[in-house]
Amino acid sequence: MAIVNPRQARDFAKAMGHLAKTDRIDALALAELAQVLSRHPERARFISALPTAEQQELQALVARRRQLVAMRVAEQQRLSISHAAARKSIEAMIVAIRALAR
Numbered sequence: 001m002a003i004v005n006p007r008q009a010r011d012f013a014k015a016m017g018h019l020a021k022t023d024r025i026d027a028l029a030l031a032e033l034a035q036v037l038s039r040h041p042e043r044a045r046f047i048s049a050l051p052t053a054e055q056q057e058l059q060a061l062v063a064r065r066r067q068l069v070a071m072r073v074a075e076q077q078r079l080s081i082s083h084a085a086a087r088k089s090i091e092a093m094i095v096a097i098r099a100l101a102r
Contacts, residue, residue: 002047009033068101 013029037043051059072094079090 002049004030004033004037004047008046012036065101068097072097072101 009030012033013026016029016032018025018029037046040046075090075094075097079087079094082090
């Protein structure tokens, strides 16, 4: 299994004369594209392998950390303009987010 740029796949289908777009035509065009790419000497330029399970896990963790950092920044900005009644809650959120983002 490989990831292919959708625009390139559609352009290939058009070049092969497949102007309509149905599931059957798409499947045929993708099969033809796979055959052409498998014989192409520079096929690595056009396709990329699916990430391994470990890579997917790392990507998920990095994305979550990025989200937590953004949440912490937002809470810190809220803290600077917050009413005194809300500060305790905001500070508690900042502490919790910092603990999760490590």
